[in-house]
Amino acid sequence: xxxDDALATFFAESRELLEQMESSLLAIGQENDTxxxxxxxxxxxxxxxxxxxxxGLDDVVNFTHAVxxxxxxxxxxxxPVDEPMVALLLACGDHMGALIDxxxxxxxxRDEALIARGAPLTERLRAYLGTTVVASTDPQVPFERIGASxxxxxxxxxxxxxxxxxxxxGMDPLSFIRYLSTLGTVTGIVTLADALPDADAMDPxxxxxxxxxxxxxxxxKAVIEGVFDFVLDDCTLNILPPNSxxxxxIELISSMPEESARLGEMLVRCGSLTAKELTAALxxxxxxxxxxxxxxxxxxxxxxxxxxxxxxxxxQKRVKEHKAQESQSIxxxxxxxxxxxxxxxxxxxxxxxxxxxxxxxxxxxxxxxHSTLSDLVERVRDSALQLRMVKIGxxxxxxxxxxxxxxxxxxxxxxxxxNGEDTELDKTVVEKIGDPLTHLVRNAxxxxxxxxxxxxxxxxxxxxxxxxxxYHDSGSIVIEVGDDGGGLHREKILAKAIERxxxxxxxxxxxxxxxxxxxxxxxxxxxxVTNLSGRGVGMDxxxxxxTALRGSVDIASQPxxxxxxxxRLPLTLAIIxxxxxxxxKSVFVVPLDMVDECVEFTADQGHDxxxxxxxxxxxxxLRDLFxxxxxxxxxxxxxxxxxxxxxxxxxxxTLMGEAQTVIKPLSSMFAQVKGISGSSILGTGDVALxxxxxxLMQEAQFPVSHTPQLA
Amino acid sequence: xxxxxxxEGELTIYRAAELKGTLLAAVAEHETLxxxxxxxxxxxxxxxxxxxxxxxxxxxxxxxxxxxxxxTPVIDVFxxxxxxxxxxxPIVLHA
Numbered sequence: 001x002x003x004d005d006a007l008a009t010f011f012a013e014s015r016e017l018l019e020q021m022e023s024s025l026l027a028i029g030q031e032n033d034t035x036x037x038x039x040x041x042x043x044x045x046x047x048x049x050x051x052x053x054x055x056g057l058d059d060v061v062n063f064t065h066a067v068x069x070x071x072x073x074x075x076x077x078x079x080p081v082d083e084p085m086v087a088l089l090l091a092c093g094d095h096m097g098a099l100i101d102x103x104x105x106x107x108x109x110r111d112e113a114l115i116a117r118g119a120p121l122t123e124r125l126r127a128y129l130g131t132t133v134v135a136s137t138d139p140q141v142p143f144e145r146i147g148a149s150x151x152x153x154x155x156x157x158x159x160x161x162x163x164x165x166x167x168x169x170g171m172d173p174l175s176f177i178r179y180l181s182t183l184g185t186v187t188g189i190v191t192l193a194d195a196l197p198d199a200d201a202m203d204p205x206x207x208x209x210x211x212x213x214x215x216x217x218x219x220x221k222a223v224i225e226g227v228f229d230f231v232l233d234d235c236t237l238n239i240l241p242p243n244s245x246x247x248x249x250i251e252l253i254s255s256m257p258e259e260s261a262r263l264g265e266m267l268v269r270c271g272s273l274t275a276k277e278l279t280a281a282l283x284x285x286x287x288x289x290x291x292x293x294x295x296x297x298x299x300x301x302x303x304x305x306x307x308x309x310x311x312x313x314x315x316q317k318r319v320k321e322h323k324a325q326e327s328q329s330i331x332x333x334x335x336x337x338x339x340x341x342x343x344x345x346x347x348x349x350x351x352x353x354x355x356x357x358x359x360x361x362x363x364x365x366x367x368x369x370h371s372t373l374s375d376l377v378e379r380v381r382d383s384a385l386q387l388r389m390v391k392i393g394x395x396x397x398x399x400x401x402x403x404x405x406x407x408x409x410x411x412x413x414x415x416x417x418x419n420g421e422d423t424e425l426d427k428t429v430v431e432k433i434g435d436p437l438t439h440l441v442r443n444a445x446x447x448x449x450x451x452x453x454x455x456x457x458x459x460x461x462x463x464x465x466x467x468x469x470x471y472h473d474s475g476s477i478v479i480e481v482g483d484d485g486g487g488l489h490r491e492k493i494l495a496k497a498i499e500r501x502x503x504x505x506x507x508x509x510x511x512x513x514x515x516x517x518x519x520x521x522x523x524x525x526x527x528x529v530t531n532l533s534g535r536g537v538g539m540d541x542x543x544x545x546x547t548a549l550r551g552s553v554d555i556a557s558q559p560x561x562x563x564x565x566x567x568r569l570p571l572t573l574a575i576i577x578x579x580x581x582x583x584x585k586s587v588f589v590v591p592l593d594m595v596d597e598c599v600e601f602t603a604d605q606g607h608d609x610x611x612x613x614x615x616x617x618x619x620x621x622l623r624d625l626f627x628x629x630x631x632x633x634x635x636x637x638x639x640x641x642x643x644x645x646x647x648x649x650x651x652x653x654t655l656m657g658e659a660q661t662v663i664k665p666l667s668s669m670f671a672q673v674k675g676i677s678g679s680s681i682l683g684t685g686d687v688a689l690x691x692x693x694x695x696l697m698q699e700a701q702f703p704v705s706h707t708p709q710l711a
Numbered sequence: 712x713x714x715x716x717x718x719e720g721e722l723t724i725y726r727a728a729e730l731k732g733t734l735l736a737a738v739a740e741h742e743t744l745x746x747x748x749x750x751x752x753x754x755x756x757x758x759x760x761x762x763x764x765x766x767x768x769x770x771x772x773x774x775x776x777x778x779x780x781x782x783t784p785v786i787d788v789f790x791x792x793x794x795x796x797x798x799x800x801p802i803v804l805h806a
Contacts, residue, residue, distance in 0.1 A: 162756075167724045172755045177791055191792045193763045199735055202764055204727035207756060211792070 006233065010051050011104050017044040018097050025086050025093070026400050034081055041089070042071040048096065054236070059110065060099050063118050066125040067092045079128055087408070090401070092121050154216050155187065155242050156224065161195075161210035163234035168205055171231055177211065180227050184217025210236075334427065337388055344377075344384050345575055345662035351377050352659065352683030378660065381575055390430055392470050392479070393421030398434070399441050403466060406445050413452065413463045414445055420470035425477045429569055432549055433479070436542045440481040440565050441466060443539070448483035448563050458560055460484060473568075476551075476593070482564040488557040490514050515555040519543040550677050552643075552694040568694075578661030578680065580688065581639055582654035584628040587688040589661050589680055590650065594641045594693050598655055601636035610638065610649065619649030620696055625675060643693050650696070659683075663690060675699065715779070719750040722758035722785075734765045742774050749780030754788050766798060 021044040024037045045068045052060035067089070073079040095118050102111040158180075162173045180186065192210040196202060217224065221239060228237050351374050358366040396418045403416040449455075449464035456462055469480040490511065497503045497517045509517075519539050546553045551569035570576070570591070578589035602610055609618045619638055622628070638649040663678045670676065677692035716737045722730065737744055746765070751758075762778065769776035778800045781789065786802060789795045795802055 167755075167757055172724075174756050174759075174788060174791060181791075186791075189791075189793045191759075191794055191797070193760070196760060196763060196767070199764060199768050202731070202760075204731040204757060204761060205724060208760060209756060 007055060007104075007107075010055060011100060014048050014051065014100050015097065017048055018093050018100075020044050021093050022090065022401055023397060025090055026404060028081055028086055035075075038071070038075050038081060042068065042075050045071055045096075052100075054232070056232075057099075057103055059115050060096065060103070063092075063099060063122065064096055066122050066129075067096070070125050070128050073129065085128075088121070088124055090405075092125070095121055154184075154218055156184075156215045156217060157240040158211075158213040158215055158224070159236075159238040159240075160213070160228065161192075161236040162207050162231060164203075164206040164208070166231055166234050167207045169234070171234075173207065173209060173211070173231075176227055176231065177213070180213070180215065180224075183219045183223065183227065184215055186213055187216050188214035332387075337384075337427075340384055341388065341575070344381050347377055348381060348575065348660045348662050349681050349683070353685070354683075356683040374660075381660065385426075385575065388427045389424040390427050391421060392423050392425060392430060392477075393418075395430055395434055395437070396421055396468050396470070399437070399468060402438060402441055403445065406442055410446060412445065412449055414449055415463055415465050416441075417465055417467040418469075419467065423470040423472060423477060425569065429477075429549055432545065433567070433569065436545045436567070437468075437479065437481065439538055439542050440567075441468070444481055444483040444485070444563070444565075448485035450486040454486070476568045476570055479567045479569070480564055481567070482562060484562040487559040487561060487563050488515055488518070488555075489559075493517055512554075512556075515557055518555070519553065550692070575660060575662050578659055578690070579639070580656035580659050580682075581622075581637075581650070581652040582656055583622045583626070583652050584630045586626070586628055587656065587682060587686065588622060588652070589659075589688050589690045590639060590641060590693065591690070592658055594643055596640040596642040596647060599638050599640065599649075601638050601651055612640065612647075612649075617647060617649050619651055620699060621651040622691075623651070623653075625696075625699070641693050641697075643697055646697065648697055650691070661688075661690065715745040715747045717747040717750060721753040722748070722751045722761070723753050723755040724757035727757040727761060730761055731764070734761055735768055738765050738769045738774060738776060739772065743777075744769065744774065745777045745779050747780045748778055748785050749782050751782045751785050754782075754784045759788060759792065759794065762798070 021041050024041045024044070028034050028037055045064055049061055049064040049068055052064065070079065071089075074081055074085070079085070098114055099118070102114050160176075166173060177186070177189070190212040192212065193208065195208040195210065197208070202208070215224070221241060224239055225232075225237070228235060351370075355367075355370055355374065358370045399418075400416055403414055407414040444466050445464075449466070450458070452462045455464065465484045467480070467482040469482070471478055494503070494509065494514055494517075497514075497520075498505050502517060502520055503509065519542075543553050546567055546569070549569055551567060553568070554566045555563065556566070557563040577592040579592045579595045581588050581590065599612065608620070609616050611617070617638075617640065623630075623632055633653055637652055637655050639652060639655070640647055640649050659682075661680045664680060666673075666676065666679055675692050675696050676689050677695075678690040680688050680690055682688050716734075718730065720726075734746075737746075746762075766776055778798055781800075781802050789798075789802070
């Protein structure tokens with residue numbers, strides 16, 4: 001593993017740890033027994049500090065060190081976990097994240113301004129530590145030391161795992177150990193070959209060895225560390241100073257990579273006890289207490305203290321659990337997945353091409369063969385797309401934090417209720433939906449939820465509720481952001497819209513139309529918008545982002561009861577089941593999930609609606625809309641499409657049937673074209689345009705208001 | 712009767728790929744195998760790993776693998792890494 005790869009892993013892992021830390025912090029408020037949670041937070045901070053130290057990221061180490069010190073006190077029960085503490089630690093977590101981001105984005109330059117921003121946090125952390133100075137200035141607490149009487153004063157413990165490439169890089173781990181001996185005496189060494197794979201898998205030019213070294217020396221820690229300078233990037237190094245505290249040994253045990261290591265060996269490796277003591281204990285176990293585990297014998301004989309054994313046992317248990325989990329999932333580069341999806345896209349296009357030729361050749365055998373093939377291709381496509389699916393729960397959980405922070409900020413008591421966390425959607429969509437959702441949630445809290453006094457007046461609980469809900473609905477995922485606040489003020493919105501010239505005065509608008517106004521650009525940029533208790537700040541940006549994902553957004557509001565914003569997104573961005581229709585010589589594709597039925601075209605002359613089993617069905621003539629040359633044939637068809645619970649028709653010349661459609665984005669040149677969301681390549685090599693049904697639906701319903709004229 | 716396998720010259724990274732095959736083949740073939748290390752002139756981590764691997768492969772087949780005639784470079788490394796016990800073969804110190 002080279003330096004960059006290792007760093008990338010560090011960044012990814014640190015972010016995960018920070019996320020864990022954050023959710024643990026937020027969980028503290030809801031639990032009675034916080035000991036375990038605090039432990040988890042401490043471990044996260046400690047691991048980040050340790051890894052950052054490995055890469056020489058001193059700024060991260062320095063800052064995290066202060067956090068860790070406070071957490072250590074909290075863990076020991078010397079500091080309380082109260083609201084201000086949680087808020088401070090959350091802020092610290094953010095700062096650690098920012099520091100790590102800064103290094104990732106600009107590794108060569110220190111972001112002085114950012115580091116300076118950490119200073120006030122460090123001050124506040126110090127203030128906590130200051131109150132406990134009395135405790136920490138006590139003489140070293142003896143029971144926290146391991147074997148203070150039996151261990152040498154200058155006995156260091158060095159735990160080192162060399163990376164796989166050290167040999168190939170021309171470095172021999174042996175030479176480091178030889179060099180180490182020049183600084184002192186290696187009093188004990190264990191060569192760890194646990195990582196050595198099976199004979200077949202073993203690469204004789206890779207290194208698999210690690211060493212646990214007991215080392216007597218007067219040297220400074222920095223000097224000992226300096227021995228490994230050349231391989232620092234390429235090895236895992238833990239140096240425990242003489243007379244280390246129990247906690248340090250426990251940390252070392254937890255951080256060791258070996259899996260199958262037996263408890264006794266672990267303790268020897270940690271330098272907690274000697275090999276001789278272990279052998280003696282093993283003998284005693286065989287002769288006297290065949291049923292008593294080795295751990296308790298060691299404790300009994302005073303060789304190790306109970307916490308050390310507990311930690312080692314826990315590590316063994318965790319290794320087993322971890323192994324079980326590991327076999328269930330693997331981490332894959334997102335880029336590789338994208339490549340796979342792209343290839344499958346090409347495969348589908350090629351397969352469609354083969355189908356066209358098979359039909360042209362009129363060979364039944366070939367057609368049969370191809371139908372099996374395309375069946376398989378379809379299944380491969382489905383499983384490949386499934387690979388990209390992730391649960392939305394992780395995204396939702398991020399909002400616990402947003403709600404926590406914002407409710408403090410604006411002084412309202414607000415709870416977040418999350419539903420449908422297990423709903424899956426495409427990873428790309430998940431990544432891009434985060435920002436718009438944050439905006440909607442903030443809006444709901446800031447403008448949606450009414451003040452506590454008003455809430456009590458209206459007979460609602462003083463604590464406001466913001467809800468996030470996700471579910472699947474006909475080929476799309478629906479995400480709802482709701483609040484139980486005051487709802488939108490229709491009159492104010494309408495007045496504002498008329499004032500800004502978005503709506504002609506005297507026009508009668510439906511409630512839905514009025515609500516939709518807040519998504520209009522220009523509506524949000526007005527200065528007085530914040531005076532409105534309705535929404536409006538940046539809603540046009542939200543809408544634009546969601547539309548860019550081929551999604552749509554709707555708003556429903558009841559005065560005094562609340563507002564719900566409904567976001568609909570396609571399940572996937574890459575490949576869909578399409579329904580091909582022909583107009584003149586052009587082919588268009590409608591997403592199959594939206595097609596409800598097909599009927600023969602009948603309409604009164606000059607009207608843009610028809611009678612569908614007694615109901616009015618508005619429709620659009622695609623020929624007119626896209627100005628396709630030529631005249632319509634005698635037999636036209638209507639494709640009835642359904643979106644967000646409403647139906648409308650598309651008038652086309654021919655129905656060509658179902659086909660897998662690989663979505664290719666349109667160049668930005670066509671960004672202004674309404675009603676088209678993308679393109680696709682047909683089996684014949686021709687290009688088909690994919691229809692943007694939500695946009696067409698607007699066209700069918702509000703043919704006038706859809707392009708607002710500024711007065 | 713045991714069959715000796717004599718390794719001459721370097722037992723290092725430079726010959727690791729070649730020697731891995733030789734060692735594993737010998738371990739698989741003979742129920743009792745002596746590896747003569749007296750002519751090993753250089754010995755490094757890669758060499759250590761190969762011997763560890765061979766030892767393990769032998770144990771997996773319930774074969775016996777003995778290291779004999781350790782040369783000075785081999786003894787040095789075994790002492791440095793405290794491996795003599797792991798292999799458990801008697802080492803004859805040179806005068």
